[in-house]
Amino acid sequence: xxxxxxxxxxxxxxxxxxxxxxxxxxxxxxxxxxxxxxxxxxxxxxxxxxxxxxxxxxxxxxxxxxxxxxxxxxxxxxxxxxxxxxxxxxxxxxxxxxxxxxxxxxxxxxxxxxxxxxxxxxxxxxxxxxxxxxxxxxxxxxxxxxxxxxxxxxxxxxxxxxxxxxxxxxxxxxxxxxxxxxxxxxxxxxxxxxxxxxxxxxxxxxxxxxxxxxxxxxxxxxxxxxxxxxxxxxxxxxxxxxxxxxxxxxxxxxxxxxxxxxxxxxxxxxxxxxxxxxxxxxxxxxxxxx
Ligand SMILES: [Zn+2]
Numbered sequence: 708x709x710x711x712x713x714x715x716x717x718x719x720x721x722x723x724x725x726x727x728x729x730x731x732x733x734x735x736x737x738x739x740x741x742x743x744x745x746x747x748x749x750x751x752x753x754x755x756x757x758x759x760x761x762x763x764x765x766x767x768x769x770x771x772x773x774x775x776x777x778x779x780x781x782x783x784x785x786x787x788x789x790x791x792x793x794x795x796x797x798x799x800x801x802x803x804x805x806x807x808x809x810x811x812x813x814x815x816x817x818x819x820x821x822x823x824x825x826x827x828x829x830x831x832x833x834x835x836x837x838x839x840x841x842x843x844x845x846x847x848x849x850x851x852x853x854x855x856x857x858x859x860x861x862x863x864x865x866x867x868x869x870x871x872x873x874x875x876x877x878x879x880x881x882x883x884x885x886x887x888x889x890x891x892x893x894x895x896x897x898x899x900x901x902x903x904x905x906x907x908x909x910x911x912x913x914x915x916x917x918x919x920x921x922x923x924x925x926x927x928x929x930x931x932x933x934x935x936x937x938x939x940x941x942x943x944x945x946x947x948x949x950x951x952x953x954x955x956x957x958x959x960x961x962x963x964x965x966x967x968x969x970x971x972x973x974x975x976x977x978x979x980x981x982x983x984x985x986x987x988x989x990x991x992x993x994x995x996x997x
Pocket of ligand 1: 892
């Protein structure tokens, strides 16, 4: 089975991207996994600090590991945006395959110092774990929004520069980098997130020397996805969209079955809705016919 970094580099070399989807319960995990299996694709599962507190960090790690082993499937678990060294180290200790240390809101110097400290911890304890660093603020919410997150770097001047990316990767030793290229977390109620700067993505991939990760994928247009993947994004994160699909399907199911009390009989539709939503995104990221 390919390792996590081999999967990302292999996708990059073929001009496609690996999908990363978040969970906070087992229904979402099955929904995502079923989509990956039906399309025969590798998959990354993510949990934010809040999501992993809900499902249990160690439990999330064991669940994903159990799928990898039982189905002999390339499925890996990422500790999404982790803002403290303590929580980042905890994710490594309980068995995560990849950890995002997010110092994007810190000064460049402090972001480098803390990310570097975390990379050293990983290399000493579990060197196979991938570390992703974050450069450029893109907001923190995975919800529906009326306005862009305050302070988000969406203009060319504010976006991550190739010089910053090169310095950050060289000094910290991260395996993956998430830059700000016009992307924002969350989804605009208007249905239209800002456009992504594909020229900047190409320049950043070249300067960084490591695979790039696109965050805030929910609400991005299909054309923008395809061009940013071609420009150098090796992994794409989606969260808000599948949260919406899960909730809508659950509401509908509860309406249709007002007297049902067995969770597995009213949540199955929500699992299927997640599968459908994830499958659509995976087809797009992998240039498969839909
Ligand atoms: Zn993110």
